[in-house]
Amino acid sequence: MRVAVITLVAGRHRHLALQQRGLAHGARLPEHYVVVTMDDPGAADVVRGRPPTADTVAVPRTEGGGLPLAAARNAGARRALEAGADLLVFLDVDCVSGPGLLARYADAAEDGALLCGTVAYLPPPPADGYRLDALSRLAPPHPGRPVPSDGELRTGGDHRLFWSLSFAVTAATWRRIGGFCEDYTGYGGEDTDFAMTAAARGVDLWWVGGAAAHHQYHPVSRPPVEHLDDILRNGALFHDRWGEWPMEGWLRDFARLGLVTHDPRTGSWHRREPAGAGRPGPAG
Known part of the structure; x- marks a missing residue:
């Protein structure tokens, strides 16, 4: 072989x-x-x-x-x-x-x-x-x-x-x-x-x-916040292919940190928008 x-x-x-x-x-x-x-x-x-x-x-x-x-x-x-x-x-x-x-x-x-x-x-x-x-x-x-x-x-x-x-x-x-x-x-x-x-x-x-x-040892982040966008993108792809989300332990950790939100109706995860994002500024 x-x-x-x-x-x-x-x-x-x-x-x-x-x-x-x-x-x-x-x-x-x-x-x-x-x-x-x-x-x-x-x-x-x-x-x-x-x-x-x-x-x-x-x-x-x-x-x-x-x-x-x-x-x-x-x-x-x-x-x-x-x-x-x-x-x-x-x-x-x-x-x-x-x-x-x-x-x-x-x-x-x-x-x-x-x-x-x-x-x-x-x-x-x-x-x-x-x-x-x-x-x-x-x-x-x-x-x-x-x-x-x-x-x-x-x-x-x-x-x-x-x-x-x-x-x-x-x-x-x-x-x-x-x-x-x-x-x-x-x-x-x-x-x-x-x-x-x-x-x-x-x-x-x-x-x-x-x-x-x-x-071999190397430093890691727990959860891996530097990979947040990759995890959301690849998780959504996995959901499209298999009908469920992978890496949910990390996603729940991100949610506890206020970085993502979960939509229970669709089961989807999304990056949390900063407070005030998308709102119009004061007139003047």
Whole structure:
């Protein structure tokens, strides 16, 4: 089986370098490592000359400046399939593969299955950076997802728990799903849409024990207010496609902050207009 690893990058060069090191020290090396750069030409220099050899694909940002996450994943998959990949493994640039990740995904691979491994969120790195051999001791897998034991395979998973941080599909399954919907741009929604499409097309979700990834620390906003407009736009698109809103936990958090309003009649969410917006000014 020819295994391709696909990652997207727009900055986070230190994270990318450690991901590459993790792949190089795994029990199985990828036959193809595709790094999709989103307006980030410097990323090619980060991975050049180190194993596994990186094949870089450039994808421009959207007209509005957002990250084209769906389009970039599709571009990476196209490159891998053109090179003869049998299994596509997608890793977020923040994720470092555990030593058994690729081997376990390859062992579990089957047409008609969407494979997901565990992800552990690491604390901030020490001054000299993370050590690969210490990652598994720094944090347990995220408790919000199933945690099968090493070698265990749990089928019949809940597609709503799918995450794009670490997953794998065979080439045939990727074509059956049809890739990511490129109408989504910027942050949020495209991965949930992908999982819903998989479910609608009869693709089961499997949790793969031993396919562990470690998410490198970076600061985040909770809720992610810098992505508010993306979340509203992509959420509305998801609602149009599936009849419901995704990311409602974040939307409720935005509402508590007074940033959005919810229309219970339509189920829609909208940015809250500032007080006095749209009112005529005093005459004079």
